[in-house]
Amino acid sequence: xxxxxxxxxxxxxxxxxxxxxxxxxxxxxxxxxxxxxxxxxxxxxxxxxxxxxxxxxxxxxxxxxxxxxxxxxxxxxxxxxxxxxxxxxxxxxxxxxxxxxxxxxxxxxxxxxxxxxxxxxxxxxxxxxxxxxxxxxxxxxxxxxxxxxxxxxxxxxxxxxxxxxxxxxxxxxxxxxxxxxxxxxxxxxxxxxxxxxxxxxxxxxxxxxxxxxxxxxxxxxxxxxxxxxxxxxxxxxxxxx
Amino acid sequence: xxxxxxxxxxxxxxxxxxxxxxxxxxxxxxxxxxxxxxxxxxxxxxxxxxxxxxxxxxxxxxxxxxxxxxxxxxxxxxxxxxxxxxxxxxxxxxxxxxxxxxxxxxxxxx
Numbered sequence: 001x002x003x004x005x006x007x008x009x010x011x012x013x014x015x016x017x018x019x020x021x022x023x024x025x026x027x028x029x030x031x032x033x034x035x036x037x038x039x040x041x042x043x044x045x046x047x048x049x050x051x052x053x054x055x056x057x058x059x060x061x062x063x064x065x066x067x068x069x070x071x072x073x074x075x076x077x078x079x080x081x082x083x084x085x086x087x088x089x090x091x092x093x094x095x096x097x098x099x100x101x102x103x104x105x106x107x108x109x110x111x112x113x114x115x116x117x118x119x120x121x122x123x124x125x126x127x128x129x130x131x132x133x134x135x136x137x138x139x140x141x142x143x144x145x146x147x148x149x150x151x152x153x154x155x156x157x158x159x160x161x162x163x164x165x166x167x168x169x170x171x172x173x174x175x176x177x178x179x180x181x182x183x184x185x186x187x188x189x190x191x192x193x194x195x196x197x198x199x200x201x202x203x204x205x206x207x208x209x210x211x212x213x214x215x216x217x218x219x220x221x222x223x224x225x226x227x228x229x230x231x232x233x234x235x236x237x238x239x240x241x
Numbered sequence: 242x243x244x245x246x247x248x249x250x251x252x253x254x255x256x257x258x259x260x261x262x263x264x265x266x267x268x269x270x271x272x273x274x275x276x277x278x279x280x281x282x283x284x285x286x287x288x289x290x291x292x293x294x295x296x297x298x299x300x301x302x303x304x305x306x307x308x309x310x311x312x313x314x315x316x317x318x319x320x321x322x323x324x325x326x327x328x329x330x331x332x333x334x335x336x337x338x339x340x341x342x343x344x345x346x347x348x349x350x351x
Contacts, residue, residue, distance in 0.1 A: 040286035163313070171287035171324070179279060214275075221276060223256055232331075 004188035008112055008181070028110040035096040035110075043092075054157035063218065064092065068227065075231035079238050083179070086127075087234075090120065090225035094176070098219030111222075114173060121173035124230050132237030142240055172229055179222050183215045276330060284324040294318015 014025040048059035056060055068088045072080050094111060101109020110116050132140045144161040145154070190208050194201035296313030300306045 160319045160323060161317055163295065163316050164288065164323050167284070167287040167317075167320055167324060170290055171283045174287055174290075175279065175283040178283065217278075223278070225276075225280070240267045 004143055004185045004192065007108070007184060007188060010113075027120075028113060028147050029098070030117070031100055031108045031110050032116075035093055037102070039089075039092045071224075072231050075228060076238060078233035079232050080231065083131075083234055085200055087230055088228055088231060090124070091223055094120075094226050095220060095223035098180065098223055099216070101184065102216060102219060109180050109184060111176055112184060114177045116139075117173035117177045118169065121169040124172065124233065125169040128230075128233045128237045130171055131234070132240075135238060136240060137234045139240065140237070143236065156189075168233060170225065176222050176226055183211075183218055185216065187211060280328055280332075281325050284328050285321040288317045288319075289314070289322055290317070292320065304335020 011027045013027060013030060014022040016022075016024050022087060043061055046057045049055070049058065065088070068091050069084060072087055073122075076083075098109060101107045101112065104116045132143070144158050144165065146157050146161065149157050187208060190204045190211065193204040194208065197204065213218055267275035292313045292315070293310070295317070299309045299313070304349065
């Protein structure tokens, strides 16, 4: 039987090589494309009629819109509305990615690759820093100087604050990545127990049912966490304390 | 006639909502501890990782092996702890807000 980590393997589907760089179309790329397509179909087809009294599907679309809009408004205030499209795209993309990973037999969670999550987190980090710099100019660096600290401790505190600021993309990406890897590995390991134990496999099987529920929750929760942390970082950049 | 059926629906929705709340609260609490632990661990670990990376690269660039690595491991840990404290404060504030809202909702009903 395959090991529990075999599910994360990247397989090349269409080899592409440009100037010595391997940019092949892999199963990971395929699922990113499916996720983007899924979000698009979900949004466009749901709003196709744009009825005043929404149907079920349209209601889902409107709820997801309102959910992210409220989250952004609560966390970062009125000014952050400009960045709604970005946060919404991020949230829906990660949500669909995580949920696609839960599809039996076929699913592949590309959010279980640190390369993917770190690319997203680094984009958020650089973007937010640039937004802060553009808005506040040099004053932005006040973010690193804790108020009311004694002068003698300032150098140490500033270094700690800078390191703490630099941890943001790491913690953002590691959290999503670790959650997805841990969940999927656990499912696979207990799946192996079901097969190995024969008739007694019913016990781990029951556990897997519960675990699958938890994993669905984690899939949604992590998309939410990624989005809300993006909002909080935006808030830090827009409204310096 | 249409209006009365809508009123009827809203009354039914309100009733269903009322019955649903405790169930939702319970489930949230169960998953909450797991999420919180994950979050705090990620904060602490990432502090350490960033400290390690900065120290290693600076050492490589400046040729001061291994001193900056050692210093930045401690700084990274400190930053991680600062982050954990901030995250805990945020979680606490969110909890307080939720409790206040729940109290208010109960007050309205009673």
